[in-house]
Amino acid sequence: MRPQKILDVDMIAGLTKVFRDKGYEGASLNELAEVTGLKKASLYHRFPNGKQEMAECVLTNIDEWVDDHIFFPLLDESKSTEVRLREALKNIEILYDSGKETCVLRAFSMHSGLSLFAQQVKSGMDKWIAAFSIFGVAIKLSSTQSQQNAIQTLIELQGSLIVTKGLADTSIFKNTLKNIENRYSTE
Template sequence: MRPKKIEDKKLILNLMSVLRKKGYEGSSLNQLAQAANLNKASLYHRFPGGKKEITDAVLDFAEEWVKEHIYNLLSDSSIPPKDRLREALKIISEDLYDHGHEMCLLRALSMDAGQGLFGNKIKGSMTTWIDAFTLLGLDFDYSKEEAAEKAVEVLVHIQGGLVVSESLGSVAPFKAVLEAIEKLYLKD
């Protein structure tokens, strides 16, 4: 068996970069193959289902990453809630969105045909985020209803901050949103 030209995780991250920027409809197989550093035949060999299978694999990877790095952290009651919040916001900023320079994969795939094809996975990922931040809110002693409202507000803030940052060509709005999220959870 020939060795793979590119490691699986690196392959998925490269494919994700195209989908984040272009969405499902805007991404061509040529762009995906180029990002993967593979020819189209090799890409089809890895993903016989084409662009849909590629996108499914990227979404599955992203969901597992969020569970591992965000959900598990925010639900770990052995760590004080304030510390979990700050660490999660740091991971979101640095690792997930490159300080506001990267767009959200879920947002990019929610447009055009993406919502129809991947709506259940997108909803599932959003629910994972909401569940994680709801658990955190409960540990901050908010009621279940308040915690759930704050969790949805977190998603709205993050998405809005990324869109405004992209539109203005400045990461300042995204950074401000992260600070606002921290204040949202901390009681006076």
């Protein structure tokens, strides 16, 4: 068997970039092939179900990254709540490249993408809310306040990404992360 010329990690990163930038409907097969360095036939060989399978792979990859780099640190009871929060927020900043990158959940929640990926989008948002709710309880907020803060955190993150892009000002996203840190600060 020949070794793969394109590493899966590089291929998924390229697909993610196109879907983030163009959304599901806007991402053409030509762009997806170009960014991976594969011809369309090779891309279909890797993803027999086409663009939808590529998008599902991107969603799974992002979901796993968020679990490992945001939710796990946020919920890691072996560390102080301050350290957990700072680590999770640092990784949120990495995930969105200081606000320069679009959220993949947003990219898949437009037009036909929502009908195809509604369950994954909802599940992803539910996981964000659940993780921040659990963290809120860990810092002694009531379950109601924890849930409200978690939803507000998700709204602020998503909203700040749109405003940051629209105004081309990453300080908006960075200030949002600071506001979230202040909301959960126990000091």
